[in-house]
Amino acid sequence: MAIDFTLNEQRSSYRGDPAMPLLWYLRDHARLTGTKFGCGIGYCGACTVHLDGAAARSCLTPMSRVAGRAVTTIEGLARGAQLHPLQQAWIDEDVPQCGYCQAGQIMAAADLLARKPQPSEADLATLTNLCRCGTYPRIRKAIRRAAAQLQGARR
Amino acid sequence: MSVTRGAGPLSRRDFLSVSMTAAGALMASFNAPGVAHTAPSRAAAAARPVGGQPLGAFVRIETDGRVVIGARGCEIGQGVKTSLPMLIAEELDVPWSAVTVEQLPYGLLAGHDPPGFTSRYGPQGAGGSTNIPDAWNDLRQAGARVRWLLVQAAAQIWQQPADQLRTRDAQVLHPDGRTLSYGQLARRAATLAAAPADVPLKPRSGYRIIGHPTRVIDAREIVTGAAAYGIDAALPGALTAVIARCPYFDGAVAHIDDAQARRVPGVRQVFSIPGPRAGAVLDRNLAAGVAVVADDFWSARQGREALRITWTVGPGAQDSSDALERRAAAALATRGKIARQDGDLEAARKAGDRVVQAVYVMPLLAHATLEPPNALIDLRAQRALLVASLQSPGGASRMISAMTGIPRPDIEIRLLRVGGGFGRGLQNDFVAEAVLVAQSVKAPVKVIWTREDDLQNDFYRPFGLHELTATLDAQRRVTGWAHRVAATPRKYRAEGMEEESDWIGCADLPVEFSLARGWLRGPLPTFSAFAVQSFLDEVALAAGADPLALRLELLGAPRQLPYRDHGGPKLHTERLAGVLRRAAQEVGYGGKVPPGHGIGLASHFTHGGYVAHAFEVAVSAAGELEVVRCVCAADVGEVVNPLGLEAQMMGATIDGLSTALNLQITLKDGRVEQSNFPDYPLLRMAAAPDVDVHLLDSQVPPSGAGEMGMPTVAPALVNAIFAASGKRIRRLPLGAQLKGPTAAS
Numbered sequence: 001m002a003i004d005f006t007l008n009e010q011r012s013s014y015r016g017d018p019a020m021p022l023l024w025y026l027r028d029h030a031r032l033t034g035t036k037f038g039c040g041i042g043y044c045g046a047c048t049v050h051l052d053g054a055a056a057r058s059c060l061t062p063m064s065r066v067a068g069r070a071v072t073t074i075e076g077l078a079r080g081a082q083l084h085p086l087q088q089a090w091i092d093e094d095v096p097q098c099g100y101c102q103a104g105q106i107m108a109a110a111d112l113l114a115r116k117p118q119p120s121e122a123d124l125a126t127l128t129n130l131c132r133c134g135t136y137p138r139i140r141k142a143i144r145r146a147a148a149q150l151q152g153a154r155r
Numbered sequence: 156m157s158v159t160r161g162a163g164p165l166s167r168r169d170f171l172s173v174s175m176t177a178a179g180a181l182m183a184s185f186n187a188p189g190v191a192h193t194a195p196s197r198a199a200a201a202a203r204p205v206g207g208q209p210l211g212a213f214v215r216i217e218t219d220g221r222v223v224i225g226a227r228g229c230e231i232g233q234g235v236k237t238s239l240p241m242l243i244a245e246e247l248d249v250p251w252s253a254v255t256v257e258q259l260p261y262g263l264l265a266g267h268d269p270p271g272f273t274s275r276y277g278p279q280g281a282g283g284s285t286n287i288p289d290a291w292n293d294l295r296q297a298g299a300r301v302r303w304l305l306v307q308a309a310a311q312i313w314q315q316p317a318d319q320l321r322t323r324d325a326q327v328l329h330p331d332g333r334t335l336s337y338g339q340l341a342r343r344a345a346t347l348a349a350a351p352a353d354v355p356l357k358p359r360s361g362y363r364i365i366g367h368p369t370r371v372i373d374a375r376e377i378v379t380g381a382a383a384y385g386i387d388a389a390l391p392g393a394l395t396a397v398i399a400r401c402p403y404f405d406g407a408v409a410h411i412d413d414a415q416a417r418r419v420p421g422v423r424q425v426f427s428i429p430g431p432r433a434g435a436v437l438d439r440n441l442a443a444g445v446a447v448v449a450d451d452f453w454s455a456r457q458g459r460e461a462l463r464i465t466w467t468v469g470p471g472a473q474d475s476s477d478a479l480e481r482r483a484a485a486a487l488a489t490r491g492k493i494a495r496q497d498g499d500l501e502a503a504r505k506a507g508d509r510v511v512q513a514v515y516v517m518p519l520l521a522h523a524t525l526e527p528p529n530a531l532i533d534l535r536a537q538r539a540l541l542v543a544s545l546q547s548p549g550g551a552s553r554m555i556s557a558m559t560g561i562p563r564p565d566i567e568i569r570l571l572r573v574g575g576g577f578g579r580g581l582q583n584d585f586v587a588e589a590v591l592v593a594q595s596v597k598a599p600v601k602v603i604w605t606r607e608d609d610l611q612n613d614f615y616r617p618f619g620l621h622e623l624t625a626t627l628d629a630q631r632r633v634t635g636w637a638h639r640v641a642a643t644p645r646k647y648r649a650e651g652m653e654e655e656s657d658w659i660g661c662a663d664l665p666v667e668f669s670l671a672r673g674w675l676r677g678p679l680p681t682f683s684a685f686a687v688q689s690f691l692d693e694v695a696l697a698a699g700a701d702p703l704a705l706r707l708e709l710l711g712a713p714r715q716l717p718y719r720d721h722g723g724p725k726l727h728t729e730r731l732a733g734v735l736r737r738a739a740q741e742v743g744y745g746g747k748v749p750p751g752h753g754i755g756l757a758s759h760f761t762h763g764g765y766v767a768h769a770f771e772v773a774v775s776a777a778g779e780l781e782v783v784r785c786v787c788a789a790d791v792g793e794v795v796n797p798l799g800l801e802a803q804m805m806g807a808t809i810d811g812l813s814t815a816l817n818l819q820i821t822l823k824d825g826r827v828e829q830s831n832f833p834d835y836p837l838l839r840m841a842a843a844p845d846v847d848v849h850l851l852d853s854q855v856p857p858s859g860a861g862e863m864g865m866p867t868v869a870p871a872l873v874n875a876i877f878a879a880s881g882k883r884i885r886r887l888p889l890g891a892q893l894k895g896p897t898a899a900s
Contacts, residue, residue: 017420020453028395028451033387034380036574037452038525039606043832046525074380087378094370094798097806098232099377100525100574106378125841130832132525132575133232134809136843138802 003067007032008076018064022056023047025063026073034074034103038130045129048104048111049073055111074103077110085153086110089146097133105129109143117154118147208341210301212262212276213243213294220338222249222325225259227276228286229546230373231576232806233861234799235286237372241796242290245364246298246356249325249337256372261548261568272563274549279570281546282581282674283721284762284859287795291856299357300350307350308343309335359793359854368798373572383571385544386529386603393531393599394423396592397455399462400442400612403825404669405433405469407443415461416447421454425462428591433470437648437671439554439587441612446592452603471669472825476519476618479643479668479822483620486641486664487514500626503635507626511697515623515686516886517642518819520616520675523835526574527609530589533599534559539566540599543589544573546580554583558590576861577810578674582614610835611827614673615820617643618666621686631698633709638687643668670822676810677862679720680761681869685815685887688757688870692877702874703739703756707732722763722858730790730853731758734767737788737849742769751775752783753878757870763858764791768808768871774880778894782812782844782872787864789850792857797850804864805846811868813838816889 003014007030014025026032026049035058038046042060049058050072051065077084083091086106096102108129116123124140131139207215207223215223224243228235240256262275278289302322309327310317312335321328325337376382401407413425430443447458504510530543532555539561545551548568556563573580589602604612619642626635641664648671675681695705713729735758739745744754751773758767771784787804794800817836821828829835873884876893884892 017453017457024451024453027387028453031389032380033383036384036525037386037527037603039832041606041831041833044525044606074378078379083375083378090378091370091374094368094374094802096232096371096374096377097234097802098230098525098575099371099373099382099572100384102377103380127840130525130837130839132523132577132810132837134806134813134838134843135802136809136838136840137805137845139840140845 003063005066005068006070008072009070014063014066016063019062021059022049022061022063022066022071023058026058032073032075036100036103038101038104043130044101044104045108046101046104048107048129050107050111053111053114055108074107077106084110085146085149086113086142089142089149093138093142093145095135095138095142097135101129101131101133102135105131105139109139109146113143113147113150117150119143208345210304210341210344211297213259213297214247214301216337216341218338220253220325220336221255222247222253222337223255223257225276226256226372227259227262227279229279229281229548229570229573229576229580230258231281231546231573231580233281233286233576233803233859234371234796235281236572237369238287238796238799239290239294240372241364241369242294243298245362246295247302248322251364251369253325258570260570261552263552263563265564279548280550280581281573281576281861282578284764284862287857287859288763291793295356296354299354301344303350303354304344304347305337305340307347308340311343312340365795366793366797369796370798384526384574385531385542385571386526386574388531388542388569388571388601390531390533390540390542390599393533393601394448394450394596395452395455396446396448396589396596396600396602397452397459397605398428398444398446398588398592398602398608399459399464400444400608401430401466401469402611402827403466403468404442404471404671405431406472407467407469408445408464409467410465411445412463413445415463416458419449419454419458419461421450422447422458423450424448424596425458426595428588435648437584439558439584440591441584441614441671446588446595448592448596448600455603456605468825469669474669474825475823476821479618479666480516480620482668483618483641483664483666486666487620487622487639489664491639491641491664498635500624500635500637503626506628507634508629508631509627509697511625511627511690511694513623513690513693513883513885515621515689517617517619517621517682517685518887519618519670519821520814520818521610521613521820521829521835522575522577522579522675523610523832523837524573524575524577524579527604527606528579528585529601529603530586531599531601532586532589532593534561534590534593535597535599537561537565540569541566541586541589542569542571543586544580545570545583545586546573546576546578547583550581551583551586554587555590558587559594577676578678579613581674584612584614606832607830610820610829610831613820614671616675616678617672617682618668619643619682621683623686623690625690625694625697627694627698631700633694633698633705640664641666642682643672647672669825670827676807677761677865680759680862680866681811684757684759684866685869685873688759688867689873689883689885692755692874693883701745703735703744706735706756706758718760722761726760727765730765731760733851734758734765734788734790737851738767738769738786741788741847741849742771742784742786744769749773751879753875753880755871755874755876755878757867757874759866761863761866764789764860764863766790766804766863766867768867770871770875772872772875772879774876774882774893780876780889780893784847785812785844786847787849789848789860789863790853791860791863792853792855794850794853795857800850800860801848803860804848804850807862807864808846808868809838809843811865812843812872815869815872815887816842819888
């Protein structure tokens with residue numbers, strides 16, 4: 001049985017173990033390695049992608065649950081050469097250190113901004129992605145910068 | 156992203172070979188679904204047009220004038236892929252905006268007379284925060300020597316003495332206003348004899364890159380998912396291996412039932428791999444195990460789940476953290492070996508008025524790099540190709556050669572970004588595993604660790620008890636000081652190690668324990684500073700002195716003290732006092748704080764750098780801790796990249812806080828109890844404070860910065876907790892101590 005879905009706006013099809021997590025489909029089959037493996041139990045968030053626009057931990061998302069849905073990975077977040085405001089804010093605030101968690105951080109933050117365009121401190125504190133390097137203060141600054149920019153764009 | 160990833164080493168031939176190797180760094184950079192990100196074939200890479208002109212080992216000038224600078228270091232998040240090329244670009248005198256940075260592979264030159272090897276690019280490992288001080292010595296010179304060649308080339312063309320020419324923005328300037336660009340000069344410059352050894356360097360006043368905030372060079376690749384890490388590497392036909400490791404240290408495989416595992420679709424091979432012999436030097440892999448080799452990670456992982464293995468427990472099967480602590484406490488009751496003795500403590504004790512004594516407990520810690528250990532290796536055709544997240548590529552090269560007999564020049568090592576170092580990558584045990592697996596598989600193999608593998612098979616930060624004693628005279632002045640340590644030495648079963656010399660400045664009481672230990676960010680400074688800086692506050696309390704005033708008094712007049720460990724040979728007391736005063740000033744030390752709040756300080760000398768932390772915390776009646784303010788003051792010499800340095804201090808502060816609050820590894824019945832992040836809970840956003848970082852202006856040559864911000868966090872925190880609550884924390888991590896009965900002061 002084929003599992004059909006869209007991946008970064010392209011139609012995709014998968015035939016294989018329906019229990020395989022989306023993370024490993026992305027990394028080993030679609031060769032989209034921006035989505036990272038960190039814990040395998042949905043705790044660290046390095047594997048965060050969007051499923052129908054909402055953040056999901058791809059290491060806990062079996063391929064069977066992807067059928068008929070739209071998957072967006074970090075590679076699909078920009079509009080061509082036009083970076084998502086969060087991606088630009090991440091560069092402007094010089095957020096990354098090792099950088100390994102940052103794709104997941106950005107995908108989680110994008111989901112937050114979609115739900116809370118002007119996130120409060122408490123909203124930021126709901127982000128649970130781990131950063132081993134401790135870039136959290138700059139992540140907060142980057143999200144606020146992107147939120148301000150998006151608000152300006154809406155006016 | 157740029158598709159030019161070649162590098163410019165010494166000769167044309169070298170250049171071509173490195174272009175081929177470095178092209179592999181591209182393999183994970185294709186974004187379209189379904190496009191295989193395999194490495195280009197050697198033929199395809201060789202056919203790639205090579206337009207640029209290499210000048211020296213690190214610089215290539217492209218025909219369009221772009222300046223390509225090779226980055227030699229292992230980029231583990233400490234920023235060396237940005238900061239090291241900055242040093243070259245400064246002395247080359249090119250604008251940073253015109254620079255493209257390319258990661259260099261591990262570079263080895265075979266020498267015949269005398270036989271042996273030299274490093275093509277100089278030091279490439281990441282340990283001891285040495286990248287910047289090393290590069291300060293040789294990479295500024297490397298940039299200046301290329302600039303010298305370009306000036307000589309212009310002098311020839313213009314028939315003008317070189318000392319009348321200047322450079323600016325990748326151009327040589329004639330006194331009459333004419334200019335020649337570096338691009339126009341590169342080919343002629345390449346034909347000239349090498350520059351003299353000591354080309355004059357720029358004065359500090361001429362810096363246009365050093366000291367200026369510079370963003371992470373790979374930022375765009377990182378935020379678009381294009382940056383490649385070791386775990387992202389791919390080679391055509393490569394298989395993936397997951398290993399079931401013996402959970403008992405020095406244990407072995409007794410019996411394998413792999414019938415179910417072999418039935419998992421995608422599983423190709425299942426076989427056991429040997430571990431170290433009990434008691435032998437730990438210079439390869441850490442544990443015996445069973446490798447499952449499959450088409451992809453998921454198949455290999457499913458195969459491992461289906462294995463039924465009976466293990467032989469090792470000699471440490473009954474060991475536990477509790478037993479370790481009892482052994483350490485018993486050791487403290489003995490005299491031990493005195494590593495250093497200045498003066499007569501017993502005399503001070505007899506003559507004194509009061510003795511202060513406390514024991515501090517430091518737990519075992521894991522590195523928990525977010526990118527789990529992994530290694531991709533190809534051992535076919537009497538050669539080796541390794542792509543992995545490393546901190547010691549030289550060590551990997553030596554190990555592969557020792558294990559396979561392949562001469563080191565035939566071992567190619569590509570460096571990609573590393574998803575966190577913290578000292579884990581100073582060990583290459585995961586590379587050894589990849590070698591062992593690849594020797595049984597006729598294909599390239601990538602070994603990938605799970606988080607559980609990682610937390611249970613680490614070279615752990617040692618456990619130890621510190622006993623500190625101070626004597627005070629009738630005027631409450633400190634007249635004696637003793638520091639005794641009972642600990643698992645940081646090196647364990649290492650080649651040529653001297654365990655007894657591993658803890659310095661104290662009576663040395665090594666305690667036997669059966670888990671591998673290794674270096675973790677700021678190893679000895681972090682281990683010591685908690686005890687020393689906590690105890691200083693306890694002594695201040697007993698002496699009725701202010702903790703800051705006591706520290707400054709003990710540091711005394713500005714002077715240099717001998718310091719024999721890494722970062723020495725001298726410690727400048729005024730620099731330590733400087734960061735202390737700055738942190739105190741910024742946190743508002745000595746001012747009024749609300750009830751339930753308290754301020755604590757700590758400072759330490761780490762690997763040549765001077766850092767102080769100041770915390771203001773609030774502790775509620777129920778024992779809830781809140782970090783109100785967090786200040787870090789750092790003097791690490793001349794600042795190369797203030798933006799990167801601030802990031803290192805901020806990150807190390809949060810690492811230190813994460814560690815002090817919640818992290819420890821424990822052993823029970825011979826097995827590590829922690830298995831994944833829920834029981835090794837790194838700090839998350841909600842608990843991570845903003846960090847107010849202050850960089851002191853300094854004109855002495857720079858130390859590094861990766862480790863210096865770690866040691867003072869925990870003692871400043873517990874000193875603040877004491878000031879807020881009267882509860883003295885002597886055991887890390889803090890855990891629930893503020894809420895439980897063990898919190899008695």
